[in-house]
Amino acid sequence: MHHANHFYGHAHIMARYVGLEHPPRIWGYLQHGWNMHDGFAVGTVFAKGYPKFVWSQACSRRGWAAGLRGYEVVGAPWLYLLDLERTTDSPAVQLNSGRTAPVTAPSPVEPSGTIVYPFHGWEGQQVVGSHADYLAEIRATEGDVPLTVCLHWNEYDNPKVRREYEDAGVRVITHGQRGYLWQDTDVAFLYRQLHEIRTHRRVVSNRMSSAVLYAAAAGVEVGIYGDPMELESDHAVLGGIGRPRRMWPAMHQESVPAGYAADVALSELGGDTVLRPEEVIDVFGWHAEIDAPGPPPPAPGLTPAGRGPRRGRRARHRADSHRSPADAEPVVGTVSVTDAVTVAVTDAVTDAVTDNVTDAGRSAERAQTEVATGSTPSSPTLSPSDVVEGGAPVATVVTEPGGTASSNRSPVDPTAERVATASAPDRD
Incomplete structure (x- = not known):
């Protein structure tokens, strides 16, 4: 869903x-x-x-x-x-x-x-x-x-x-x-x-x-x-x-x-x-899961939420936020892709994706070396669809000999769900 x-x-x-x-x-x-x-x-x-x-x-x-x-x-x-x-x-x-x-x-x-x-x-x-x-x-x-x-x-x-x-x-x-x-x-x-x-x-x-x-x-x-x-x-x-x-x-x-x-x-x-x-x-299309309504299960407990677990997409709060109009600031926790073999990771990448970003940087360095020497990439090459969110890669594109590419992403299904490009909450 x-x-x-x-x-x-x-x-x-x-x-x-x-x-x-x-x-x-x-x-x-x-x-x-x-x-x-x-x-x-x-x-x-x-x-x-x-x-x-x-x-x-x-x-x-x-x-x-x-x-x-x-x-x-x-x-x-x-x-x-x-x-x-x-x-x-x-x-x-x-x-x-x-x-x-x-x-x-x-x-x-x-x-x-x-x-x-x-x-x-x-x-x-x-x-x-x-x-x-x-x-x-x-x-x-x-x-x-x-x-x-x-x-x-x-x-x-x-x-x-x-x-x-x-x-x-x-x-x-x-x-x-x-x-x-x-x-x-x-x-x-x-x-x-x-x-x-x-x-x-x-x-x-x-x-x-x-x-x-x-x-x-x-x-x-x-x-x-x-x-x-x-x-x-x-x-x-x-x-x-x-x-x-x-x-x-x-x-x-x-x-x-x-x-x-x-x-x-x-x-x-x-x-x-x-x-x-x-x-x-x-x-809601739930007939496959339930034939007829049943009694409601117990409600979740009201244990105080506290601060909760640290989010993968950790928010940064400026000292003047909530006080004065925002100044421009660098985007936190993003990956900028300039071409098929070059990945630049911002210095402020969140802790939750550090390991993935490190691996991505090593892959990019190997790919750059191979392109410079004219050799065929021997490992998957990062593309824009490799951007990670919360520590999990979205897709991997592999460059095949001869310049063709294959992907682990399923063929486009016109009925497939699409995650929103913007998730700003409403007036809630």
């Missing part, structure tokens, strides 16, 4: 909903975060003939307006999680079949305090703004209540940002890692988020985001206020700061009326399009 289908444990939630412990391949592209465009990361490459599974009719209409087709509306995985984790005092999630989720248990504690979700960046784009100033505004507005700040892993792994909140004496957490290329997927991410939302009286952010919509759908009071900050090199097609404010001005205040917030959230998350388990099996 496309790797973004796994983000935030979405595929695992959908699998648990139908009674499976592990998710089979989803035959299509599942929206992984809320945005005001077509539902997917800018630059996503779609294989012809595969459906685009989006959360809501609103998102589908925006995608059609952008020229895309092949949409199927299935509802946000968050709503399926609410269905699985219903409590005696949480609002019922009305499914399109008319059934409601079973009651499981009362909420763990009496909600108190406020949890804050600052606008976040990702590996390729950092946030520009003052977290200290934002926290001061939060304190002035929320008053003398317990404060929890939940940082996206991108900011949580930046000691400079994390310390701005920790030094102010607030509780700082992260729900875990989003995952990338089927690695580091934290399947308990949304379970932790639901737990935290339910234990706080209010959820606030400086931007309209998935977190705010999730909280409103769960019946928790929300607010959107404060410096919205900026995203480096933001894509205009996503609407920036202005478009959500123009469409939902009443959402942008310190305390949003509960009924209005829930209506907006369920419209954007697809509250009227949540599928029955049998329908999920059908639309």
Whole structure:
């Protein structure tokens, strides 16, 4: 399946909903975060003939307006999680079949305090703004209540940002890692988020985001206020700061009326399009793995995520990131290919690929020597398709006598999945 289908444990939630412990391949592209465009990361490459599974009719209409087709509306995985984790005092999630989720248990504690979700960046784009100033505004507005700040892993792994909140004496957490290329997927991410939302009286952010919509759908009071900050090199097609404010001005205040917030959230998350388990099996193409829905397996544990394992594509944080517009900086952890026998590796290649890069450099040196002497290469020659990600070569091209080439990559299959060329997360 496309790797973004796994983000935030979405595929695992959908699998648990139908009674499976592990998710089979989803035959299509599942929206992984809320945005005001077509539902997917800018630059996503779609294989012809595969459906685009989006959360809501609103998102589908925006995608059609952008020229895309092949949409199927299935509802946000968050709503399926609410269905699985219903409590005696949480609002019922009305499914399109008319059934409601079973009651499981009362909420763990009496909600108190406020949890804050600052606008976040990702590996390729950092946030520009003052977290200290934002926290001061939060304190002035929320008053003398317990404060929890939940940082996206991108900011949580930046000691400079994390310390701005920790030094102010607030509780700082992260729900875990989003995952990338089927690695580091934290399947308990949304379970932790639901737990935290339910234990706080209010959820606030400086931007309209998935977190705010999730909280409103769960019946928790929300607010959107404060410096919205900026995203480096933001894509205009996503609407920036202005478009959500123009469409939902009443959402942008310190305390949003509960009924209005829930209506907006369920419209954007697809509250009227949540599928029955049998329908999920059908639309995702899971008949080969399961004939009929079964009882859901146990939920993953809520063990604190902490900082998590070091990622293969380790992020570098500049001292001035999140503070001022970004200066140009060298790309970290990349391989530049200039011709079939010359590979230049940047000095900042991450530790996770060091061994592979060393081998690649030796192969390149041998190939350069052989070309200079006119001899036929006796070992595989690196090509642009040999670029490694997370320590694993993507493909190997071998130069045969006479100048022909063979590859370990299978012949192009028009129905094969294609990994997105850009994986910038949406406004999640």
